[in-house]
Amino acid sequence: MIEWKKSRMMVSRELPLHLLILPSVICLLVFNYTPMVGLVMAFQDFKPRLGFLHSPWVGFKHIHYMFTYPDSIQVIWNTFLIASLKIAANTVVPIVFALLLNEVRMLVFKRFVQTLVYLPHFLSWVILGGILTDILGNKGIVNHLLSGLGVEPIFFLGDGTWFRITVVISDVWKEFGFSTIIYLAALTGVNMSLYEAAEMDGAGRLKQTFHITLPALVPVILVVGTLALGNILNGGFDQIFNLYNPLVYREGDIIDTFVYRVGLMSGSFSFATAVGLFKSAVSFILIVVAYRLSYRFGNYRIF
Amino acid sequence: MKKRFKKQAWIAIAIAVTMLSAVACSSKSNTEQNAQTEQNAQTENVGSESQQEVTISLGRLVGSDNKFKNGESIEDNVHTRWAKEKFGINFQTDWTVGTGDAFTTKLRILLNANEKLPDVFTLNDPTLENQFVDSGNVMDITEAFDKYASPRIKELYAKYPEIWNTVSYDGKHYGLPTFNAISSFSVLWIRQDWLDKLGLQAPKTIDDLETVMDAFVNGDPDGNGEKDTIGLSLSLKKGVSAVKDTFMVSSDFLFGQTAVPTYWTEGIDGKLQYGSLQPTVKAGLVKLSEWMKKGYLDKDAGAMDESKAAESFVQGKSGIVFGPTWMATWPFNQDMKFDYKPISIPTGIDGKMGFGSEPQSSVRFYFSKDFKQMEAFFNYLDAIMGPGFYDPSSEFANGWAEGYDYVMVDGKPVYDADQIPGGWIDVKKYTIYGNDIQTPKKELEVMAKLGQGNTPETPYEMYFSARPKKWAEAAAVLQTYLDEAAVFDQFTGPPTATMVEKGELLRKMENETFLKIIYGRESPDAFDSFVDKWKSSGGDAITDEVNEWYQAVNK
Numbered sequence: 001m002i003e004w005k006k007s008r009m010m011v012s013r014e015l016p017l018h019l020l021i022l023p024s025v026i027c028l029l030v031f032n033y034t035p036m037v038g039l040v041m042a043f044q045d046f047k048p049r050l051g052f053l054h055s056p057w058v059g060f061k062h063i064h065y066m067f068t069y070p071d072s073i074q075v076i077w078n079t080f081l082i083a084s085l086k087i088a089a090n091t092v093v094p095i096v097f098a099l100l101l102n103e104v105r106m107l108v109f110k111r112f113v114q115t116l117v118y119l120p121h122f123l124s125w126v127i128l129g130g131i132l133t134d135i136l137g138n139k140g141i142v143n144h145l146l147s148g149l150g151v152e153p154i155f156f157l158g159d160g161t162w163f164r165i166t167v168v169i170s171d172v173w174k175e176f177g178f179s180t181i182i183y184l185a186a187l188t189g190v191n192m193s194l195y196e197a198a199e200m201d202g203a204g205r206l207k208q209t210f211h212i213t214l215p216a217l218v219p220v221i222l223v224v225g226t227l228a229l230g231n232i233l234n235g236g237f238d239q240i241f242n243l244y245n246p247l248v249y250r251e252g253d254i255i256d257t258f259v260y261r262v263g264l265m266s267g268s269f270s271f272a273t274a275v276g277l278f279k280s281a282v283s284f285i286l287i288v289v290a291y292r293l294s295y296r297f298g299n300y301r302i303f
Numbered sequence: 304m305k306k307r308f309k310k311q312a313w314i315a316i317a318i319a320v321t322m323l324s325a326v327a328c329s330s331k332s333n334t335e336q337n338a339q340t341e342q343n344a345q346t347e348n349v350g351s352e353s354q355q356e357v358t359i360s361l362g363r364l365v366g367s368d369n370k371f372k373n374g375e376s377i378e379d380n381v382h383t384r385w386a387k388e389k390f391g392i393n394f395q396t397d398w399t400v401g402t403g404d405a406f407t408t409k410l411r412i413l414l415n416a417n418e419k420l421p422d423v424f425t426l427n428d429p430t431l432e433n434q435f436v437d438s439g440n441v442m443d444i445t446e447a448f449d450k451y452a453s454p455r456i457k458e459l460y461a462k463y464p465e466i467w468n469t470v471s472y473d474g475k476h477y478g479l480p481t482f483n484a485i486s487s488f489s490v491l492w493i494r495q496d497w498l499d500k501l502g503l504q505a506p507k508t509i510d511d512l513e514t515v516m517d518a519f520v521n522g523d524p525d526g527n528g529e530k531d532t533i534g535l536s537l538s539l540k541k542g543v544s545a546v547k548d549t550f551m552v553s554s555d556f557l558f559g560q561t562a563v564p565t566y567w568t569e570g571i572d573g574k575l576q577y578g579s580l581q582p583t584v585k586a587g588l589v590k591l592s593e594w595m596k597k598g599y600l601d602k603d604a605g606a607m608d609e610s611k612a613a614e615s616f617v618q619g620k621s622g623i624v625f626g627p628t629w630m631a632t633w634p635f636n637q638d639m640k641f642d643y644k645p646i647s648i649p650t651g652i653d654g655k656m657g658f659g660s661e662p663q664s665s666v667r668f669y670f671s672k673d674f675k676q677m678e679a680f681f682n683y684l685d686a687i688m689g690p691g692f693y694d695p696s697s698e699f700a701n702g703w704a705e706g707y708d709y710v711m712v713d714g715k716p717v718y719d720a721d722q723i724p725g726g727w728i729d730v731k732k733y734t735i736y737g738n739d740i741q742t743p744k745k746e747l748e749v750m751a752k753l754g755q756g757n758t759p760e761t762p763y764e765m766y767f768s769a770r771p772k773k774w775a776e777a778a779a780v781l782q783t784y785l786d787e788a789a790v791f792d793q794f795t796g797p798p799t800a801t802m803v804e805k806g807e808l809l810r811k812m813e814n815e816t817f818l819k820i821i822y823g824r825e826s827p828d829a830f831d832s833f834v835d836k837w838k839s840s841g842g843d844a845i846t847d848e849v850n851e852w853y854q855a856v857n858k
Contacts, residue, residue, distance in 0.1 A: 050415070069808070070808060071811070133603065133607060133611055137606075138601070138603050155602065158605050243606075245818070246542050246814035247605045247818050250815065253811075261811070268804065
């Protein structure tokens with residue numbers, strides 16, 4: 001009897017909350033789940049006129065074609081390499097930066113720097129593409145400085161290896177300020193008495209950082225890291241598309257730009273869908289694995 | 304505490320619901336309004352029955368830049384009232400969308416679902432157009448055109464019969480292609496002050512061009528004592544291509560007339576051949592790589608898109624740029640305080656002037672198979688094409704509607720938005736085409752006349768005289784060689800099966816090889832292995848398919 005009453009109370013208490021979330025759930029179903037039906041295109045020879053209800057089924061033809069397409073392996077490798085470098089750099093740099101900023105005692109300066117570094121996050125790659133072409137150009141400021149040091153001008157956007165480095169560094173420059181905020185927020189939650197205790201025991205700032213601050217950040221790092229793994233095959237379409245050119249196709253072409261050219265420009269929808277499906281499947285597997293691992297070793301449930 | 308929370312939550316929900324219903328209400332009242340206007344229109348119709356009335360159903364594009372005044376709408380406005388009065392045409396709006404992409408998507412969905420198509424609609428996607436014709440839902444207009452098209456329209460299409468290729472199937476015409484202006488592409492813009500300073504003449508051949516570029520780079524034309532100028536601005540980001548991919552600052556004039564990279568042109572055997580494979584292109588690439596090595600070109604050309612590449616000329620760092628006549632308004636501007644002018648392109652690598660032209664047609668009209676009012680359509684079309692023919696007697700010579708996109712002040716049309724009561728309205732967006740329908744080289748004629756220094760007489764000449772003077776000068780230059788030099792891409796059909804499958808791979812290979820040759824990372828001989836590889840990786844099949852299409856449309 002009491003149980004029943006309790007559960008009724010629970011319902012009446014939580015009903016408004018469920019109602020509140022309902023629009024979002026509906027949107028999610030309509031815009032995120034329903035379109036997944038379109039994935040059947042990957043196993044059809046999709047003709048827009050026939051739609052995916054009537055297009056002929058071809059099984060794994062497009063998946064097979066993807067792995068035998070002369071460029072595929074190169075493109076997948078490029079994506080994997082660029083994305084991994086980005087994930088690694090985008091994890092390490094913000095943590096280090098957050099730790100350093102956390103040590104700053106002057107609040108005004110701290111706030112100022114924090115705002116300054118996260119501003120690039122709001123710039124679009126279309127604009128940044130133009131700016132980078134200027135800055136990194138043959139007569140740009142970077143090469144100007146390098147020539148002051150006696151280094152030959154580097155064609156950052158036209159040389160394969162340099163292109164990859166440019167892509168990773170510019171992405172970190174654009175995004176690290178934003179990720180820093182997450183870590184700074186986590187740092188404010190650390191119990192101050194721990195630091196006091198450590199100080200009493202004679203630990204210096206460095207020791208405090210390694211034994212108190214970093215362990216406190218581990219859960220956040222795990223969450224951010226796991227979510228980032230889902231992007232292991234996302235090289236960053238906007239960025240690459242605005243920066244790449246035929247000179248760096250071999251080292252810079254990623255799955256998304258490739259799909260864009262094949263799918264949209266040449267109109268082979270099924271093939272593009274198959275590639276997209278492959279990407280999603282890999283991301284899904286990686287997220288699940290990372291989730292399990294962080295539960296097992298970090299003893300931390302992300303979701 | 305608990306209670307208070309509950310109250311807040313309910314308030315939040317209440318707000319959310321109100322907002323949602325507000326949205327729903329506003330859309331409802333819109334439909335009501337529409338219904339009302341329709342009713343009004345119907346009551347009006349009763350009055351004028353002197354003329355036989357016809358109804359043409361349309362899908363309409365009403366973008367955010369599509370403004371209305373005087374309580375008008377896309378169904379009822381100054382243009383639709385004109386059409387009704389003059390031709391007895393009622394435009395019935397089946398549906399409206401906000402963007403050009405949405406328009407195409409809507410038509411694609413209607414086709415897929417086999418639902419009713421608008422009587423008349425336009426498309427600019429050959430793949431989709433092919434599907435429409437395949438579906439049997441669009442009308443063969445061959446006879447209707449012969450029967451109803453006005454003499455000047457017939458004459459125009461007879462003059463450029465190849466335009467029908469885009470809509471020809473088994474010798475019948477399943478749509479009506481509209482022409483592009485063919486009035487802008489392309490001239491060479493050069494720094495006259497640099498030429499004067501270095502005592503040089505405008506280049507007539509590629510050899511001349513080399514001399515000029517060499518002086519522009521090594522002769523310190525800007526007089527600052529530094530070797531910081533470039534000879535020729537180029538954008539190679541989209542490969543070595545012409546206006547179809549690189550809309551300005553391209554390099555196609557260098558290759559002459561025999562072949563334009565990425566364009567299909569008829570060879571001596573009457574078959575279409577792919578431009579990028581021809582020996583003249585190899586010779587052109589060798590030239591470009593020499594120029595790159597000698598510093599005539601911007602070292603960053605490969606990474607720059609069109610507007611980026613044009614910047615160096617605008618900033619006074621580059622001596623020559625190849626591009627359309629309208630570059631005079633953009634990217635060029637008033638702040639360029641140096642003497643530059645448009646000149647004829649030099650003869651190319653094969654000793655002839657040549658460059659890749661814009662396609663003859665980009666947009667096509669299609670008609671639902673159930674549409675019966677072709678006569679009314681062609682009458683209406685002839686009237687709205689008046690400005691496209693630059694016909695001084697057209698009732699639209701000054702603009703589409705007085706008080707909307709112009710007003711008459713002291714007997715002269717004024718286009719200044721401040722002087723038009725209620726503001727400037729783009730009435731051409733109310734027409735069935737949504738834009739001016741151009742006819743080839745007519746705009747060029749008018750502009751060239753102005754460029755030759757003639758005083759503007761016709762309304763069109765008056766209107767164009769507001770454009771920058773350099774634009775008109777460029778038109779006058781272009782007119783002298785356009786017919787001789789323009790090379791059209793003669794493959795205008797939908798992408799063939801092998802193109803869909805392999806086209807991207809081949810194009811990527813082409814762009815990569817060409818740029819590496821230009822940058823000296825691969826020897827010019829890489830061109831020959833590219834040609835072999837292109838042919839064996841699907842290119843031969845594409846060539847066969849393209850020629851199959853070419854034979855079919857030319858039957």
